[in-house]
Amino acid sequence: MIIESVNNPKVKNWMKLKEKKYRDQEGLFLIEGDHLLKESLKANLVREIIAGDESFKVDNVPFYLVSEGVLKKLSSQVSSTKVIAVVEKIKTTKIVGDVCILDNIQDPGNLGAIIRSAVAFNISNLIMSADTVDLYNEKVIRASEGMIFKLNYQRGDLTQIIADLKKDGYQIWGTDVSKGVNLKEIQKEGNVAIIIGNEGQGMNPKYKDVCDKLINIKISHDCESLNASVAASIIFYQMME
Template structure:
């Protein structure tokens, strides 16, 4: 495996990788940077195209654990250049440019199915945690509405811990998406702190779409008006609301409990 050295921050490759730190750059190249051995392995297992390997001097030894990289170009960067490109303090001396997944089929109906609709989730950590929780709960089809943070933001990539690579992510106008889902027989479930029903008492529909909203304002009124069912999570304590990623975990795992109960 040939390793090419880069010592100048003005190198064209470095300029390209620096652009991948922005949403515009990721969209231009259809690439993102992943940092560390675990995320590189997850990207490879998801069959993403590994376009380049970036290492610092301490990352040379890590390469020995990836013999299947074959002819993927490897670049050894001057330490200050490498640390300037990565977003974490300890990325194990290795990062990679990998392709952004493409998903052409938004949804294939099944007898029992659940999808997740996210309205303007803005915090990268929240989105990453939701993606990871959704995969754990068996939900892969996820729609990201207008105003949602770029799912390939480095902070989302890290917090999703590989679930991002396996999710079927779609981006679009949720007003249109909900109309299309309803035409397929889906019922849309939303959250509302003033709802009469608590989530324990609402049966999960055969085809269900869970709608979660922005951290500050919640679900937009236009989308809320399209919900078929509204529920709330009971909170005996003196708090007004829960973090959206916590809300996602509570509701998705109530769905898991109900589905498991019917299958036993």
């Protein structure tokens, strides 16, 4: 049986997962493409596979054969997608290793790029303020290039989370464009949690007092600031042994 109508109730339910409200309600989200399907299967989170041909069938996962029109309707990409999957949200586990804390990051491309760089440079945990863009936004997932399943995530009140990290012996690093210590001169010892601030405003000054170190990436006077994901990536790069 092939699902051909975009008005099919199944399709309508899948479409709802494009909205954050329903993703939160159901604890599910959509992924697209072969690479992400493989990564989500490895993470054991795939609930349903939706594809235009049966080559994407996997043992013990419900499979739905759909028309090209349905796939196109479900897809968020310009180029044609061959497979889509309904995936469970990633489970939060205990924080082990270095942490990146995102304070009100708004651009989904930036969040995705930060995830990709975090995996590249062995930052294992990503903590997001409640007002940071949704992790399961399709643009975040795309920009993460399949790396989204490789981190541990937590979302909540940063003041509380930072206090808990400090209790656990974490060094809290913040960023400061004017007063910080040059990143190139910083030595990392023990576990670090680095706070990356909002694209426009930078790190919220209220976190300055809890920071063990304020760091600064030296840039030309011709340039006001770096892109948030670039700044985060450079710090991760420098932190990696």
